[in-house]
Amino acid sequence: MAAVSRQLPYRSVSSRKGTATVELAVCLPLLVIIALGSIEATNAIFLKEHLTSAAYEGARKATTIGQTSTTATTAVQAVLTQFGIAGGTITVTPAVGTATTAGTQVTVSVAAPLGSNSCLQPFIIGKAISNVGATVVMDHQ
Numbered sequence: 001m002a003a004v005s006r007q008l009p010y011r012s013v014s015s016r017k018g019t020a021t022v023e024l025a026v027c028l029p030l031l032v033i034i035a036l037g038s039i040e041a042t043n044a045i046f047l048k049e050h051l052t053s054a055a056y057e058g059a060r061k062a063t064t065i066g067q068t069s070t071t072a073t074t075a076v077q078a079v080l081t082q083f084g085i086a087g088g089t090i091t092v093t094p095a096v097g098t099a100t101t102a103g104t105q106v107t108v109s110v111a112a113p114l115g116s117n118s119c120l121q122p123f124i125i126g127k128a129i130s131n132v133g134a135t136v137v138m139d140h141q
Helices: 013-062 069-083
Strands: 089-093 105-113 131-139
Touching (some): 013 089
Antiparallel strands (some): 089 105, 105 131
8 A cells, every 4th residue: 555645735924925915804893993993092081080079179179168169160171281281160059158057068060071181082981971070078167
């Protein structure tokens, strides 16, 4: 019996390079979208944390004896300016004045557009969430 030699089909190196190019063309857009979406989500979370800090400072100022809604709004605006947040809206309810009784719950809400406060143009999360907001509630002293 003669030994039978089986030859495997010959594949050239250039055909393997073509396969890698096709795989890259299919996978690269998906990887780019995932990376940019992650950056956009991180920006939204970071903005939310800054807004929470600003709302906290405003609530702290509004609940201090002798302070008013105007001083709380000024404190919030100072924090927003410090963090470089543009287009923020500030709401203090109820209106705080010198006659506000102790124990009154004061709510400070701060919102800002995600699109103008992000390093990227919103294309995934920014289309679904236009504004990011934070609210802090404290008892007046």
